[in-house]
Amino acid sequence: MPARKLYFESIRVGDELPALAKAPVDRVQLSRYAGASGDYNPVHVDEIYAKSVGMPSVYAPGMLVMGMLGQLISDWARGGQLRRYNVRFIKMVWPGDTVVCKGRVSDRHGSGGRYFVEIDLWAENQKGELVMKGGSQIQLFYSLEDENRQRSGQSPIVVEVPRESLVVPAPASSAEAASSAPAPAAPERDRDEDDEEDEESDEPRSGASSKKTAPREKPAAKTASLPAAKKARK
Amino acid sequence: MLDKNAIGRASPPTLNEVEKGAIRRFAEAIGDYNPIYYDEEYARASGYPTIVAPPTFPASFHSAADLRELLGVGIKSLLHAEQGFDYERPIFAGDRIYVSTRVSDVFERPGMSGKMDIAVIEDEGRDEEGNLVFRARRTLVVRAAKENA
Numbered sequence: 001m002p003a004r005k006l007y008f009e010s011i012r013v014g015d016e017l018p019a020l021a022k023a024p025v026d027r028v029q030l031s032r033y034a035g036a037s038g039d040y041n042p043v044h045v046d047e048i049y050a051k052s053v054g055m056p057s058v059y060a061p062g063m064l065v066m067g068m069l070g071q072l073i074s075d076w077a078r079g080g081q082l083r084r085y086n087v088r089f090i091k092m093v094w095p096g097d098t099v100v101c102k103g104r105v106s107d108r109h110g111s112g113g114r115y116f117v118e119i120d121l122w123a124e125n126q127k128g129e130l131v132m133k134g135g136s137q138i139q140l141f142y143s144l145e146d147e148n149r150q151r152s153g154q155s156p157i158v159v160e161v162p163r164e165s166l167v168v169p170a171p172a173s174s175a176e177a178a179s180s181a182p183a184p185a186a187p188e189r190d191r192d193e194d195d196e197e198d199e200e201s202d203e204p205r206s207g208a209s210s211k212k213t214a215p216r217e218k219p220a221a222k223t224a225s226l227p228a229a230k231k232a233r234k
Numbered sequence: 235m236l237d238k239n240a241i242g243r244a245s246p247p248t249l250n251e252v253e254k255g256a257i258r259r260f261a262e263a264i265g266d267y268n269p270i271y272y273d274e275e276y277a278r279a280s281g282y283p284t285i286v287a288p289p290t291f292p293a294s295f296h297s298a299a300d301l302r303e304l305l306g307v308g309i310k311s312l313l314h315a316e317q318g319f320d321y322e323r324p325i326f327a328g329d330r331i332y333v334s335t336r337v338s339d340v341f342e343r344p345g346m347s348g349k350m351d352i353a354v355i356e357d358e359g360r361d362e363e364g365n366l367v368f369r370a371r372r373t374l375v376v377r378a379a380k381e382n383a
Contacts, residue, residue, distance in 0.1 A: 022265055023265055029263065029265065032259070032262065032263040033263040033264070035259065035263070036256070036259040036260040036262070036263040036294060037260065037263070037293050037294045038294055038296065039293070061314075062314045062317065063290055063293045063314070063317065064263070064264065066290050066293075067260075067263075067264035067266070067288060067289075067290040067293075068264055068265070068266075070264075070266075070288055070289035070290050071264060071265075071266040071268070071288070074266075074268060074270075074288070074289065075268065078280070079281065081321070081323070081324065082289055082321050082324070083321055084318070084319065084320050084321070085289050085290075085318065085319045085321075086316070086317070086318035086319070087316065087317055087318070088315065088316045089314055089315060089316065089317075151281075
């Protein structure tokens, strides 16, 4: 039977998501992901090719690691609806690396019978180095009663819950990570129209992070002749 | 510097049919064995109409976009720097989703070795009625090829 669901009323800002330690990445997994995603960029699956462009070996596509962190969200937010999920890729993940996914509730708010939690997310490798960071917004029912009401066609329970953004300690591996924690979401409504706005607020963070992403730039630059168009397709 | 005129260029919508087997293989590849991705009954008991796709599943969707064409340059290499998704609703097995790709921004950002060309590419998925299902946004560090590579 489905696991117990998560309800808004039981969540507090600062709550930590149970860490998810994934099995070590191996080359078979990279092949499977290539097949499943349709991204056959050889830097992820062809060891000889990867070495020929200066990499020590094949490495995991960022989207695979984003998928792992996505598992952390879905495992935790059972019964919730994912509204937004953003990440920044920071460090490469190599075969043999173990990705540990972590998260923490950074805010909660509700209005007009719709309830949201914001979570900060990050992934570390086995050395505790930050490989990816991001954030997510999840919509939840207020309580089991709220869910039952709505599923039977009644109006939702309405409780006004203002945002209670809180300064939380930084993840151990990166002091910067928390200081540039995902900005609170733009208003939930009309997300489709206001998407641009939302990302604009992202700018200062992106700029600040160029230092962090820069180290990746070097090795990646060596993937000179990688069939970009293929990857680009996605 | 990438051509600013690329902003707004888009590819026509391409149909993606969401298959159960594709969802299963995608979840397996991530090593995510949540039964909502595999077991129809379990998914229903969890409040979904059928099997659900994992959050990053749109990464497997096809679009007619050729980035070289959209950006108007030969591409030497691409580095995926950021990725974001906005979801109007979950994606389910059996969905028929039309995906189109558009250049949402190009700009320069200071990097360690000089300025970097950044392209922001947005994918949009809509159902057959035209309702938005998701938006995906990739930030790419683009190295253009010197000549018509």
